[in-house]
Amino acid sequence: MGTTTGGRQDAAGNAPAESADNENAGAVVDDATATAVERIADAAKAAAKVLARANRATKDAALRAIGTALVEHQDRILAANQRDLADADVNGVTASLKDRLRLTPERIAGLAAALENLASQPDPVGTVVRGQTLPNGLRLRQVHVPLGVVGAIYEARPNVTVDIAGLALKSGNAVILRGGTAAAHSNAALVELIGEALTGQGLPATAVQTIDAYGRAGANALMRARGRVDVLIPRGGRSLIQTVVRNAQVPVIETGEGNVHIYVDASADPETVTPIVLNAKTQRPSVCNTVETLLVHRDFAGLESVLRAAADAGVRLHVDERIAAALPADVPTQAATAEDWATEYMDLDLAVAAVDSMDAAIEHIDRYTTRHTEAILTNDLANAERFIAEVDAAAVLVNASTRFTDGGEFGLGAEVGISTQKMHARGPMGLTELTTTKWIVQGDGQVRA
Amino acid sequence: MGTTTGGRQDAAGNAPAESADNENAGAVVDDATATAVERIADAAKAAAKVLARANRATKDAALRAIGTALVEHQDRILAANQRDLADADVNGVTASLKDRLRLTPERIAGLAAALENLASQPDPVGTVVRGQTLPNGLRLRQVHVPLGVVGAIYEARPNVTVDIAGLALKSGNAVILRGGTAAAHSNAALVELIGEALTGQGLPATAVQTIDAYGRAGANALMRARGRVDVLIPRGGRSLIQTVVRNAQVPVIETGEGNVHIYVDASADPETVTPIVLNAKTQRPSVCNTVETLLVHRDFAGLESVLRAAADAGVRLHVDERIAAALPADVPTQAATAEDWATEYMDLDLAVAAVDSMDAAIEHIDRYTTRHTEAILTNDLANAERFIAEVDAAAVLVNASTRFTDGGEFGLGAEVGISTQKMHARGPMGLTELTTTKWIVQGDGQVRA
Numbered sequence: 069m070g071t072t073t074g075g076r077q078d079a080a081g082n083a084p085a086e087s088a089d090n091e092n093a094g095a096v097v098d099d100a101t102a103t104a105v106e107r108i109a110d111a112a113k114a115a116a117k118v119l120a121r122a123n124r125a126t127k128d129a130a131l132r133a134i135g136t137a138l139v140e141h142q143d144r145i146l147a148a149n150q151r152d153l154a155d156a157d158v159n160g161v162t163a164s165l166k167d168r169l170r171l172t173p174e175r176i177a178g179l180a181a182a183l184e185n186l187a188s189q190p191d192p193v194g195t196v197v198r199g200q201t202l203p204n205g206l207r208l209r210q211v212h213v214p215l216g217v218v219g220a221i222y223e224a225r226p227n228v229t230v231d232i233a234g235l236a237l238k239s240g241n242a243v244i245l246r247g248g249t250a251a252a253h254s255n256a257a258l259v260e261l262i263g264e265a266l267t268g269q270g271l272p273a274t275a276v277q278t279i280d281a282y283g284r285a286g287a288n289a290l291m292r293a294r295g296r297v298d299v300l301i302p303r304g305g306r307s308l309i310q311t312v313v314r315n316a317q318v319p320v321i322e323t324g325e326g327n328v329h330i331y332v333d334a335s336a337d338p339e340t341v342t343p344i345v346l347n348a349k350t351q352r353p354s355v356c357n358t359v360e361t362l363l364v365h366r367d368f369a370g371l372e373s374v375l376r377a378a379a380d381a382g383v384r385l386h387v388d389e390r391i392a393a394a395l396p397a398d399v400p401t402q403a404a405t406a407e408d409w410a411t412e413y414m415d416l417d418l419a420v421a422a423v424d425s426m427d428a429a430i431e432h433i434d435r436y437t438t439r440h441t442e443a444i445l446t447n448d449l450a451n452a453e454r455f456i457a458e459v460d461a462a463a464v465l466v467n468a469s470t471r472f473t474d475g476g477e478f479g480l481g482a483e484v485g486i487s488t489q490k491m492h493a494r495g496p497m498g499l500t501e502l503t504t505t506k507w508i509v510q511g512d513g514q515v516r517a
Numbered sequence: 518m519g520t521t522t523g524g525r526q527d528a529a530g531n532a533p534a535e536s537a538d539n540e541n542a543g544a545v546v547d548d549a550t551a552t553a554v555e556r557i558a559d560a561a562k563a564a565a566k567v568l569a570r571a572n573r574a575t576k577d578a579a580l581r582a583i584g585t586a587l588v589e590h591q592d593r594i595l596a597a598n599q600r601d602l603a604d605a606d607v608n609g610v611t612a613s614l615k616d617r618l619r620l621t622p623e624r625i626a627g628l629a630a631a632l633e634n635l636a637s638q639p640d641p642v643g644t645v646v647r648g649q650t651l652p653n654g655l656r657l658r659q660v661h662v663p664l665g666v667v668g669a670i671y672e673a674r675p676n677v678t679v680d681i682a683g684l685a686l687k688s689g690n691a692v693i694l695r696g697g698t699a700a701a702h703s704n705a706a707l708v709e710l711i712g713e714a715l716t717g718q719g720l721p722a723t724a725v726q727t728i729d730a731y732g733r734a735g736a737n738a739l740m741r742a743r744g745r746v747d748v749l750i751p752r753g754g755r756s757l758i759q760t761v762v763r764n765a766q767v768p769v770i771e772t773g774e775g776n777v778h779i780y781v782d783a784s785a786d787p788e789t790v791t792p793i794v795l796n797a798k799t800q801r802p803s804v805c806n807t808v809e810t811l812l813v814h815r816d817f818a819g820l821e822s823v824l825r826a827a828a829d830a831g832v833r834l835h836v837d838e839r840i841a842a843a844l845p846a847d848v849p850t851q852a853a854t855a856e857d858w859a860t861e862y863m864d865l866d867l868a869v870a871a872v873d874s875m876d877a878a879i880e881h882i883d884r885y886t887t888r889h890t891e892a893i894l895t896n897d898l899a900n901a902e903r904f905i906a907e908v909d910a911a912a913v914l915v916n917a918s919t920r921f922t923d924g925g926e927f928g929l930g931a932e933v934g935i936s937t938q939k940m941h942a943r944g945p946m947g948l949t950e951l952t953t954t955k956w957i958v959q960g961d962g963q964v965r966a
Contacts (some may be wrong), residue, residue, distance in 0.1 A: 117907070120906075121654050146706070153767045156642070200664075200928065202851065202926070206917055208928075213909075216909070223556070234783075245850040299939070317763075319939075340962035343774060343964050344964055356836075393663045456571070460662075461955070462955065462956060463957075464957055465959050465960070466956060466958070466959045467959065467963075468958055468963040469963060471964070471965040472960075472963070472965055478657060479649065479657075490768075491940060492747075492952050495659075495954070496956075504943050505943050505944070506910070506911065506913060507911060507945075508913055508915075509922075510901075510915045510917070511913070512916050513786075513789035515796035515800075515918045516800055516920040517928065
């Protein structure tokens with residue numbers, strides 16, 4: 069999980085109709101479900117108090133114990149996963165959904181390795197943000213403390229169950245999980261093993277709970293548990309995330325879409341443009357930091373060679389009329405429609421438009437950006453500075469592949485996802501973003517004048 | 518504004534029925550209003566781009582020019598204010614509402630002084646949060662940038678118009694204001710003068726706009742302008758804030774209620790307890806960091822002297838049975854009801870309960886706290902440490918008056934309010950909390966392996 073690229077990849081190649089998104093939308097919450105979820109949230113709150121006081125050694129030992137338990141008892145996990153896979157066959161799901169659902173000994177070993185990596189990360193809890201002694205002698209410090217109870221709503225990838233549980237534990241939070249119904253058996257087995265490992269380390273099993281048994285109504289109750297759940301993290305495709313953002317009454321951390329642009333300035337060096345564009349588009353097309361639209365200055369000299377290389381690498385080019393006119397007939401292209409500029413393909417497709425100036429590029433970006441990652445390739449210092457200043461996105465890159473917007477690449481260690489919102493956290497989110505702060509003020513009788 | 522105590526004080530002594538809260542609730546948004554507010558928001562966004570690039574000298578000059586304009590043209594402000602006051606007489610509002618509505622030459626001078634103070638504060642924009650050069654040579658830094666467009670919904674205090682406009686400008690944001698209808702003439706005059714001063718400094722007048730003309734529907738349109746408004750700050754009484762929190766589709770910074778407790782430990786020094794309790798209750802009863810409930814350990818030696826001093830200072834004591842039994846008959850008290858423990862009096866009232874242990878005190882706090890400010894008075898080191906660790910609030914104080922939870926007192930300079938939420942900002946909010954961050958990544962051709 070240290071090197072993932074956010075929730076967006078969970079939906080890789082996954083059309084909404086085949087995803088689990090719609091399970092979470094629109095259901096009414098009956099009183100019995102609301103009460104059950106509230107009881108679970110109250111148990112989580114009690115567990116959160118224990119976790120908030122647990123020191124790093126205790127939490128790291130628990131993470132390692134969970135990793136060991138997953139590997140040692142993988143037969144239980146794989147048997148449960150087989151039941152989900154058999155159900156998937158009955159329900160006739162696509163091969164890609166089935167692949168995301170599948171656990172193997174290798175994937176379980178990967179989960180344990182990710183937990184080990186998490187154990188090696190510094191503990192954000194207790195870190196002092198700032199502090200001073202005031203003129204009246206009050207000693208003041210602001211320290212990071214856990215948020216409390218974290219809710220997670222995600223799709224049919226059982227690995228996310230372990231991923232989120234680990235991140236929550238490390239940052240001292242209790243977690244309530246709502247995974248996709250398609251992975252319910254796998255998730256139940258994983259949560260049971262995690263609970264056993266926690267108990268074995270003297271921590272409450274209620275630190276990691278699932279509400280999968282309560283279906284859609286449970287997810288809705290979780291979204292409405294204002295005051296009981298401190299933050300809700302949706303992980304999955306656009307439809308899932310938007311459903312949670314629109315319906316939640318508890319605070320949401322929105323990880324999101326990346327309709328990522330690269331602007332190729334007139335001054336850009338053609339030698340560096342081709343490898344960057346190829347890397348940004350083809351290295352892992354299904355993730356959120358992949359480039360989706362290329363904006364090319366009309367005076368850029370290397371247009372043909374860049375696009376020919378992209379086409380040779382299997383990229384389908386959706387080009388505007390001026391780009392089409394500038395290319396020889398043997399570079400395969402198709403005409404871009406208005407929709408292309410707003411599309412996050414998550415596949416080997418690239419929209420390409422010509423622009424007359426950097427201002428036109430910035431205007432295009434401003435209209436279509438999801439404010440995730442935007443890049444300029446240039447050798448013009450003033451243009452680089454102006455692009456950095458004027459483009460409003462979580463990450464702005466100069467002369468580098470957009471694929472670098474990632475918690476692992478940025479050196480943040482474990483990553484919760486990539487926030488495209490402006491409040492609380494923006495861009496790759498590490499463990500610290502699963503904390504809040506507390507002001508601690510110590511005096512010896514001070515009163516205010 | 519540098520030493521205020523948050524939006525809560527706007528509602529000082531103000532029963533919901535006489536406040537402007539209900540103006541903002543429940544109205545339907547007609548298409549014409551929605552379109553008008555969207556147009557205003559789009560103009561604000563354009564202005565925000567200019568402000569985001571304005572350097573500190575420009576912004577400080579604008580703040581000072583506004584202050585000068587307010588003083589020089591105070592006749593226009595006072596004339597508009599007279600119209601609001603005359604309307605208030607016709608509508609038969611209370612004396613306290615009329616007082617909050619009234620502007621005087623002294624109050625206008627105070628607004629100018631607050632703007633001058635704001636100009637003297639450091640600029641949060643451009644501050645580097647963290648940065649490093651990665652192993653692959655990418656230069657990475659995370660810097661503070663303005664949020665963009667700030668919305669403010671508040672009650673009939675025209676000073677808040679200048680206050681919020683100044684805070685937004687200093688932090689590089691454009692602002693859309695929705696004040697109480699009762700102050701509409703005053704607000705219009707103030708916004709006009711601010712616009713003239715901005716234009717005089719080469720900044721767009723649309724950086725500070727009001728939607729007062731659109732009434733309730735305008736406020737509702739503002740709350741729903743997701744994607745156009747980056748953050749909404751409600752300032753006023755509980756009812757206003759809760760209305761905004763419940764109805765807004767844009768992110769809200771919740772400043773809030775303070776049902777503040779002081780726990781007096783068995784080991785507390787009676788000599789320091791009395792002055793702290795008196796200060797916390799009587800220095801300014803109508804604000805959010807005033808103590809509302811005193812929890813006294815049964816073995817604390819100074820109960821009678823503390824409560825006698827409070828009663829002598831005019832504090833009405835709402836006590837439980839054990840406290841009543843422990844006091845001589847000449848200390849005036851009344852029996853506390855269940856409601857008292859949950860009440861933020863904002864007046865010279867204090868609920869008092871006896872507790873058998875610190876655990877019982879923490880349990881009581883956990884049940885009734887609004888997570889604003891909680892204090893322990895003690896000479897027991899272990900108890901102090903445990904109270905700090907276990908009480909979940911924006912600020913936890915040891916042996917000091919709760920009145921210190923304040924941006925000015927904490928040395929943050931100007932204060933937006935006191936956040937009682939855990940996301941984005943917690944506790945006293947300075948200018949930095951009106952910013953977000955941007956990751957800037959500079960390379961020379963790096964691609965991801």
